[in-house]
Amino acid sequence: MSTASPAPRRLTRKGQETRRRIVSAAADLIFEHGVAHTTIEDVREAADVSSSQLYHYFDDKPGLVRAVIEHQADTIVAGQETFDLSSLDGLRAWRDWVIEYQRKLNCSGGCPIGSLGSELADTDPEARARVAEGFKRWETTFQSGLREMHARGRLTPDTDPDTLALALLAALQGGLLLTQIERDTKPLEAALDAMLELIARLGGRS
Amino acid sequence: MSTASPAPRRLTRKGQETRRRIVSAAADLIFEHGVAHTTIEDVREAADVSSSQLYHYFDDKPGLVRAVIEHQADTIVAGQETFDLSSLDGLRAWRDWVIEYQRKLNCSGGCPIGSLGSELADTDPEARARVAEGFKRWETTFQSGLREMHARGRLTPDTDPDTLALALLAALQGGLLLTQIERDTKPLEAALDAMLELIARLGGRS
DNA sequence: GACAGACTGGAATGCGTGTTCCACTCTAGC
DNA sequence: GCTAGAGTGGAACACGCATTCCAGTCTGTC
Numbered sequence: 001m002s003t004a005s006p007a008p009r010r011l012t013r014k015g016q017e018t019r020r021r022i023v024s025a026a027a028d029l030i031f032e033h034g035v036a037h038t039t040i041e042d043v044r045e046a047a048d049v050s051s052s053q054l055y056h057y058f059d060d061k062p063g064l065v066r067a068v069i070e071h072q073a074d075t076i077v078a079g080q081e082t083f084d085l086s087s088l089d090g091l092r093a094w095r096d097w098v099i100e101y102q103r104k105l106n107c108s109g110g111c112p113i114g115s116l117g118s119e120l121a122d123t124d125p126e127a128r129a130r131v132a133e134g135f136k137r138w139e140t141t142f143q144s145g146l147r148e149m150h151a152r153g154r155l156t157p158d159t160d161p162d163t164l165a166l167a168l169l170a171a172l173q174g175g176l177l178l179t180q181i182e183r184d185t186k187p188l189e190a191a192l193d194a195m196l197e198l199i200a201r202l203g204g205r206s
Numbered sequence: 207m208s209t210a211s212p213a214p215r216r217l218t219r220k221g222q223e224t225r226r227r228i229v230s231a232a233a234d235l236i237f238e239h240g241v242a243h244t245t246i247e248d249v250r251e252a253a254d255v256s257s258s259q260l261y262h263y264f265d266d267k268p269g270l271v272r273a274v275i276e277h278q279a280d281t282i283v284a285g286q287e288t289f290d291l292s293s294l295d296g297l298r299a300w301r302d303w304v305i306e307y308q309r310k311l312n313c314s315g316g317c318p319i320g321s322l323g324s325e326l327a328d329t330d331p332e333a334r335a336r337v338a339e340g341f342k343r344w345e346t347t348f349q350s351g352l353r354e355m356h357a358r359g360r361l362t363p364d365t366d367p368d369t370l371a372l373a374l375l376a377a378l379q380g381g382l383l384l385t386q387i388e389r390d391t392k393p394l395e396a397a398l399d400a401m402l403e404l405i406a407r408l409g410g411r412s
Numbered sequence: 413g414a415c416a417g418a419c420t421g422g423a424a425t426g427c428g429t430g431t432t433c434c435a436c437t438c439t440a441g442c
Numbered sequence: 443g444c445t446a447g448a449g450t451g452g453a454a455c456a457c458g459c460a461t462t463c464c465a466g467t468c469t470g471t472c
Binding site for chain 2: 417418419420421422
């Protein structure tokens with residue numbers, strides 16, 4: 001909304017590539033260490049660019065962070081859309097994938113945008129709004145699946161699939177957070193399994 | 207474990223009071239702005255002490271943060287224990303309280319230790335461990351309630367109350383996180399209501 | 413009432429880190 | 443092939459902020 005990137009009116013092909021490299025490196029570092037513990041110097045080094053380049057493509061650090069938020073949201077939604085979330089089996093496959101993924105990461109990092117949001121929510125209103133926007137898009141993927149189940153009669157008529165989608169996203173976030181802190185996937189499993197159990201039971205018959 | 211406070215072997219009454227004032231001020235500031243955006247200078251001012259006092263009671267900033275974690279965990283567990291979590295009605299009363307509390311805070315701050323944990327998990331292993339410890343204590347309060355329900359036959363025999371307790375804590379955390387980011391209590395309500403609905407349905411009869 | 417050590421005040425230090433600046437090279441379009 | 447502006451390099455700057463230091467006062471104990 002307000003100050004985006006300095007937006008060089010035209011980005012040459014090489015420029016796009018450089019910018020992409022910066023955002024990607026920044027995203028990785030921030031995912032690993034958080035915004036506060038990721039220095040411009042770190043990003044510079046990881047992306048192999050000079051500081052003038054960084055400030056050529058982004059207004060300042062918050063500007064870069066905003067680009068990272070965008071990037072992470074895109075990545076997540078894209079990943080999410082490879083799953084069919086409109087059936088119990090589909091949801092279970094997704095659940096397995098999420099847990100396996102966390103295990104691969106040794107339960108570190110948490111959620112690529114949840115952690116960011118938590119760190120910036122009470123500090124950078126612009127960033128908070130963008131994370132919220134990202135979550136909305138994420139939520140939508142769950143909504144689609146559950147609405148379809150609802151329409152197909154796989155959820156009792158008086159269930160609200162949208163509220164259920166929001167609850168599922170919350171359970172995922174909480175599970176990821178606890179898993180990151182306890183360095184154990186159990187909380188994530190418990191949270192997701194509980195939600196899937198509820199969805200199953202909302203199918204009409206136990 | 208490792209380096210706790212410099213631990214002046216004896217704390218005089220006045221000393222205890224000063225230390226308490228520092229921790230309390232730091233806790234408030236950190237809750238509001240996060241660790242990274244809370245400077246020693248801020249704490250100094252809010253607690254009305256000089257820097258030498260701060261370093262008299264704590265090794266360094268991480269040391270102070272560790273004390274804050276401890277303090278927040280104590281506060282949470284104490285608050286939690288004023289509720290009876292061994293019945294659906296008790297859980298609902300707790301749910302209402304949590305939501306009302308967030309509303310009063312304008313949905314800011316998130317969870318007093320969850321936010322902290324998320325910020326420090328991949329940065330300060332000592333802090334991470336202490337937050338994990340705090341969560342364990344918190345989890346225990348849920349376990350007690352649900353185990354009692356289980357023992358009283360208010361949960362089907364094949365339900366594991368401990369896993370359910372963990373899921374409930376995760377749902378709470380996720381709900382708090384989303385609520386903080388979206389500035390709306392809806393996610394928190396959705397998450398908690400979903401878990402309570404599941405617990406109700408695990409009562410045997412719908 | 414005197415001694416040790418807990419407690420306090422505030423100035424000084426020093427480093428990490430975000431940001432700026434200027435000189436230079438490359439690229440696209442006419 | 444020439445020019446405007448995109449892209450790049452790297453040194454220099456500025457400042458916030460954690461931490462240190464020393465000199466001083468208060469407090470409990472024997």
